[in-house]
Amino acid sequence: MKKISDSTISRLSTYYRTLSHLIDQGIETVSSEQIAEINNITSAQVRKDLSFFGSFGKRGLGYNTRDLRDQIANILGLSKKWNVALVGVGNIGRALIDYAEFKKQGFHIKALFDNDPKKVGQEIGGLKIHHMDSVCNVVKEEKIEIAIIAVPAKVAQSVVDSLVKCGVKAFLNFAPITIKAPDDVMVKNENMSIELEALSYFLTQNEKGD
Numbered sequence: 001m002k003k004i005s006d007s008t009i010s011r012l013s014t015y016y017r018t019l020s021h022l023i024d025q026g027i028e029t030v031s032s033e034q035i036a037e038i039n040n041i042t043s044a045q046v047r048k049d050l051s052f053f054g055s056f057g058k059r060g061l062g063y064n065t066r067d068l069r070d071q072i073a074n075i076l077g078l079s080k081k082w083n084v085a086l087v088g089v090g091n092i093g094r095a096l097i098d099y100a101e102f103k104k105q106g107f108h109i110k111a112l113f114d115n116d117p118k119k120v121g122q123e124i125g126g127l128k129i130h131h132m133d134s135v136c137n138v139v140k141e142e143k144i145e146i147a148i149i150a151v152p153a154k155v156a157q158s159v160v161d162s163l164v165k166c167g168v169k170a171f172l173n174f175a176p177i178t179i180k181a182p183d184d185v186m187v188k189n190e191n192m193s194i195e196l197e198a199l200s201y202f203l204t205q206n207e208k209g210d
């Protein structure tokens, strides 16, 4: 299959949400123009993104919202349940454990890790916090496929390395560093500071233009 860009994958997630909202409103069919308008992009972009994966909808009739949502869910692998581990049960970690939406989307937090002796052994949301010493055993037992990294930056690389050694191949990293990983491992970075800097740049350039 052709290599699909990150931006196409990210737009598919957006279309998935758009279709879910339309279905909630009882709307059965939608055109690429409507999907485009809702998301401030062009209809050509919507058609191009979908064309990578086959032909959907009927010319002139648009797409059936449920069919298209289900097909996008299949493409994104959302029809299955993913077992997730969270490493670092601090401020960010706790907020993520409490976020019920992940579970609804098929991402089930099944294991918690921390190296603080005061936290290890405690239970949060029905899950025991394990020490990193037992990481591979727990990863194997809980069939962990994705790990969320919410530890301080200075230890994030070594934490990822430990999980890679246990066979985990997908990471969502909250620590503000660039993680190095083998080619068959994917690391997505979640960094609010970068987003804030983009806003800062936008406001700074606007001021200069005034």
Ligand SMILES: NC(=O)c1ccc[n+]([C@@H]2O[C@H](COP(=O)([O-])OP(=O)(O)OC[C@H]3O[C@@H](n4cnc5c(N)ncnc54)[C@H](O)[C@@H]3O)[C@@H](O)[C@H]2O)c1
Pocket (backbone or CB within 6 Å): 087, 088, 089, 090, 091, 092, 093, 113, 114, 115, 116, 119, 132, 149, 150, 151, 152, 153, 155, 159, 173, 174, 175, 176, 190, 191, 192, 193
């Ligand atoms: N992505 C963002 O937008 C964003 C925003 C704020 C903070 N952060 C980053 O997220 C991370 C977590 O922030 P926080 O405020 O929750 O920190 P925190 O100090 O509250 O929590 C970190 C947790 O990691 C644990 N930990 C430390 N070393 C560990 C190790 N080697 N193995 C396992 N657990 C370990 C600590 O015991 C603690 O429970 C930091 O890297 C921070 O810079 C990201």
